[in-house]
Every structure is written in structure tokens, then in C-alpha cells.
Amino acid sequence: MHIQERMLSPTVVEYNYSLGEEFHIIHDALLQKDTRVYQQQQQQQPKWTTVSPSITSINQNLRNTPIASHEQTMSPLTLDTMDQIPLAIAFQEIIHVMISGNNQANWKSQIVGEMLISFPASILNLLIDPSHISNRLQFQLKNLHHIKNIIAKPSLITQNESSTDSNEPIYSFDMTELHNTLQNLQEKNLSSRFFNLNVLNYEVTHSDVSNIPIQISSQWTRTFNTISVNIKYSFNSSALPNSIRINNDTVIFYTIVTDGQEIKESSPTAEWSVNECKLWWKVPYVNNGTGNLSATIITMEKNTVDNDSDQQQQQPLTTSSIVNAYFHGENALFSSIDCDLACNGYRISLLKKKILSGKCSKIKIE
Structure with missing residues (x-):
């Protein structure tokens, strides 16, 4: 059986926030x-008030x-x-x-x-x-x-x-x-x-562009009816402020497999979103920790004109997705910006x- 392989290492780590x-x-x-x-x-004291x-x-x-108030009308x-x-x-x-x-x-x-x-x-x-x-x-x-x-x-x-x-x-x-x-x-x-x-x-x-919180590389392998994703990650704790508290001590890694149907196997256990075709893991955050994530996804079988079994099994990896990392941390900033009020x-x-x-x-x- 022929397998098409491609080494990929696209990684995006971004942060987007609204007041929680x-x-x-x-x-x-x-x-x-x-x-x-x-x-x-x-x-x-007499006072002017308004609700x-x-x-x-x-x-x-x-x-x-x-x-947390008993005065719900106030x-x-x-x-x-x-x-x-x-x-x-x-x-x-x-x-x-x-x-x-x-x-x-x-x-x-x-x-x-x-x-x-x-x-x-x-x-x-x-x-x-x-x-x-x-x-x-x-x-x-x-x-x-x-x-x-x-x-x-x-x-x-x-x-x-x-x-x-x-x-x-x-x-x-x-x-x-x-x-x-x-x-x-x-x-x-x-x-x-x-x-x-x-x-x-x-x-x-x-x-220092290399001093980033998380480094990721990935390898995608495709057969006729599966896609395997292998991810290597490492946490760079020195890129984060010492005072930071990672929410739930968890980092979420995810990627999109556009023609995926379900997880065949994964290690550690991954989750699959059918509506979004999203494959994701929740990983405990450990200072300077490293690890591997892998999963095999069953894909939709494609009709082929050629009946040769080798030709059916040999499918080029024409598309792949970015592996993303998501986390948010409290009580810290990359900068030390601060503010005071300058008025009464x-x-x-x-x-x-x-x-x-x-x-x-x-x-x-x-």
C-alpha cells in the first residue's frame, strides 16, 4: 500500500479577548x-438619587x-x-x-x-x-x-x-x-x-521571534480513507511572565480536517466536532513540558475511475490545515503597562x- 507523506510545521498562536x-x-x-x-x-444626609x-x-x-443581589429590581x-x-x-x-x-x-x-x-x-x-x-x-x-x-x-x-x-x-x-x-x-x-x-x-x-510560549511541528499522512495527524509541541515557560496563571492549567490544540468523518484512534484521547470538522486535544500545561499528539481520522471515500487497488489507495495530500494552540492567562501581561486616574x-x-x-x-x- 502506497502512502503519501508530507512534513508540515505551520503553527499559529494568537490571542483574542473580550471582558470575561x-x-x-x-x-x-x-x-x-x-x-x-x-x-x-x-x-x-439629603441626596439626589435615581435608579x-x-x-x-x-x-x-x-x-x-x-x-449576587437580592434587589433584582435595583x-x-x-x-x-x-x-x-x-x-x-x-x-x-x-x-x-x-x-x-x-x-x-x-x-x-x-x-x-x-x-x-x-x-x-x-x-x-x-x-x-x-x-x-x-x-x-x-x-x-x-x-x-x-x-x-x-x-x-x-x-x-x-x-x-x-x-x-x-x-x-x-x-x-x-x-x-x-x-x-x-x-x-x-x-x-x-x-x-x-x-x-x-x-x-x-x-x-x-x-526575539524564537522566544514564543509554544512551539509546534506537525506531520500529516493520508491513505485512501484515512488522514493521520502527528503533532509535537513544547512549552517555553520563559516566554511568559512569572506571575501568569494559565486558565485551568490547560492548553487546547486543534486543527481542521475538512473531509473527516470520525476518529478511528488517537493518543492521548482527542475530541471530534462533526459540525466543524475539528480535531482537538486538551493538554495540561506543565512548565517547559513537551509531548506528542496523534490521531487517525476516517475520511469520506472518493470515487475513482481506475479500479486498480493501488491507485485507489494512493491519494495525494492536496490540503492540510494549521495546527493551532489556544490558552489564556490571568494576572500578567507581556508588557508592564499600567495606569492611574488623573482626575477627581x-x-x-x-x-x-x-x-x-x-x-x-x-x-x-x-
């Missing part, structure tokens, strides 16, 4: 705690986020004009890596990041108040030694001209534009409790930092 459900649960719990404390402290309808989140998966936070507005801030960094062959000169990598701010629903009422409109929301970026190409959302924030230190620039919100943006989100969905806004994007300098009337109630993997682009193998 736990981000909102924690933030909401903090806001409810703030509400109780504030109500106790201000119980004897705002819940506001939409950019992440539609969060519209049913559970809230907004997650009731504020008056004298209170500080709590903001949740998230930095997320996404690494894109393409490994093609063993020549590291042909490898490509890029790290991009973004800053997101989550606003509570009640902020809309305060933005109508003249005192808050005049008190512009401002923040200062810090630790930008490994940051380049910062792009702020031009319609929403601008860099202060008085901010002369390029390593610690200060950005200011256009409060009218902020109000309009949040109001538009509210009109789209009245049931969400928070607004998530992307305020800026940036790149992280990454000079606001405070940071939650700061999240996350590294993520993301989508993969298809490569044509000649």
Missing part, C-alpha cells in the same frame, strides 16, 4: 458593596451574567453627585505567532494590546449633571518602555497637550461624546448592567490583566 464573565461578576460585587457602605454612611435602567455590554454573552449601583464613580479597567494582550518550517528566520510574531474600561449603568445620570461634565475623566499610562504605536479612540479620548512626558502620557475623555456613546449602547439593550468600551490599542515590542470624582474598583491566544488564519501549503 468573571470580570463583571467581581466588578458587580464590588459595586454592590460600595452601594451598601455608601447608603449606610449617607443615610442621614438607572441596566445598560448593554459590548459582549453579548454577558447579558445573562448572574448578579440598578447595580446608585450614585449621587458627591460620590466617586467606580470604574473597572482591563488590559489584554494578544500574541500572534506563525511558525512555518524549522527556519526561525521565517517565523513571525506580533503582540498587540488594548485597554478597556467598564462603566456602571448609573454613570449616565451623572453625566447629565454639569459638575461631572466639567470634571473630565482622565487617566495616565505608565511603564511604556515596551509599548509602541498607541492608538487612542479619536472620537472619545485625546492626549493632553500638557502631557510632556512621553513615558507617562495623560488622556482625557470628551464627556459629551462619552455620554452619547453610552446612551447609544443603552438604547440597543436596556437589560445589561455595564458598558465595556475599548479606549486604546497598542503594540508590544517583541524582538472617579476611582479604579477593579484592574484586570490578561494574556490570550486567538484566531488562526489559513495557510495554503504548496
Whole structure:
């Protein structure tokens, strides 16, 4: 029996992120705690309060986020004009890596990041108040030694001209534009409790393309009615920050077998998605660990004009897919970017930092 073999080593590691459900649960719990404390402290004082309808989140998966509160008819936070507005801030960094062959000169990598701010629903009422409109929301970026190409959302924030230190620039919100943006989100969905806004994007300098979190090579072998996939991987823990916590201590490896039907055998045990033709493994993350993944997939038999059995068994490997690795880590960034508020009337109630993997682009193998 003749078998066509081809050595392939395309690998993509990317990171794509939106504020996770736990981000909102924690933030909401903090806001409810703030509400109780504030109500106790201000119980004897006259105050102007209003209950705002819940506001939409950019992440539609969060519209049913559970809230640990018995007051389900209340907004997650009731504020008056004298209170500080709590903001949740998230930095997320996404690494894109393409490994093609063993020549590291042909490898490509890029790290991009973004800053997101989550606003509570009640902020809309305060933005109508003249005192808050005049008190512009401002923040200062810090630790930008490994940051380049910062792009702020031009319609929403601008860099202060008085901010002369390029390593610690200060950005200011256009409060009218902020109000309009949040109001538009509210009109789209009245049931969400928070607004998530992307305020800026940036790149992280990454000079050593070989120093990447995961290295992968793969070999594909095809017979008349099967495709075998063999993957070798190695984790490079030195490419990740020491403080990182890999979610569930797990990395997911997956690839697409377009004409696959089911798994014949695999080691370790793999999963198969019929609808997506996706073959995947969940692998425990071990510092500097290495391993092998293999699977044989039964494919759709193709009709042939030639009845010769050898001709039927000899099928050229005309297509193959990228082997992808996915993980995300908490409590760390590739860069050391940070921020502080540079104004009164606001405070940071939650700061999240996350590294993520993301989508993969298809490569044509000649």
C-alpha cells in the first residue's frame, strides 16, 4: 500500500479577548458593596438619587451574567453627585505567532494590546449633571518602555497637550461624546448592567521571534480513507511572565480536517466536532513540558475511475490545515503597562490583566 507523506510545521498562536464573565461578576460585587457602605454612611444626609435602567455590554454573552443581589429590581449601583464613580479597567494582550518550517528566520510574531474600561449603568445620570461634565475623566499610562504605536479612540479620548512626558502620557475623555456613546449602547439593550468600551490599542515590542510560549511541528499522512495527524509541541515557560496563571492549567490544540468523518484512534484521547470538522486535544500545561499528539481520522471515500487497488489507495495530500494552540492567562501581561486616574470624582474598583491566544488564519501549503 502506497502512502503519501508530507512534513508540515505551520503553527499559529494568537490571542483574542473580550471582558470575561468573571470580570463583571467581581466588578458587580464590588459595586454592590460600595452601594451598601455608601447608603449606610449617607443615610442621614439629603441626596439626589435615581435608579438607572441596566445598560448593554459590548459582549453579548454577558447579558445573562448572574448578579449576587437580592434587589433584582435595583440598578447595580446608585450614585449621587458627591460620590466617586467606580470604574473597572482591563488590559489584554494578544500574541500572534506563525511558525512555518524549522527556519526561525521565517517565523513571525506580533503582540498587540488594548485597554478597556467598564462603566456602571448609573454613570449616565451623572453625566447629565454639569459638575461631572466639567470634571473630565482622565487617566495616565505608565511603564511604556515596551509599548509602541498607541492608538487612542479619536472620537472619545485625546492626549493632553500638557502631557510632556512621553513615558507617562495623560488622556482625557470628551464627556459629551462619552455620554452619547453610552446612551447609544443603552438604547440597543436596556437589560445589561455595564458598558465595556475599548479606549486604546497598542503594540508590544517583541524582538526575539524564537522566544514564543509554544512551539509546534506537525506531520500529516493520508491513505485512501484515512488522514493521520502527528503533532509535537513544547512549552517555553520563559516566554511568559512569572506571575501568569494559565486558565485551568490547560492548553487546547486543534486543527481542521475538512473531509473527516470520525476518529478511528488517537493518543492521548482527542475530541471530534462533526459540525466543524475539528480535531482537538486538551493538554495540561506543565512548565517547559513537551509531548506528542496523534490521531487517525476516517475520511469520506472518493470515487475513482481506475479500479486498480493501488491507485485507489494512493491519494495525494492536496490540503492540510494549521495546527493551532489556544490558552489564556490571568494576572500578567507581556508588557508592564499600567495606569492611574488623573482626575477627581472617579476611582479604579477593579484592574484586570490578561494574556490570550486567538484566531488562526489559513495557510495554503504548496
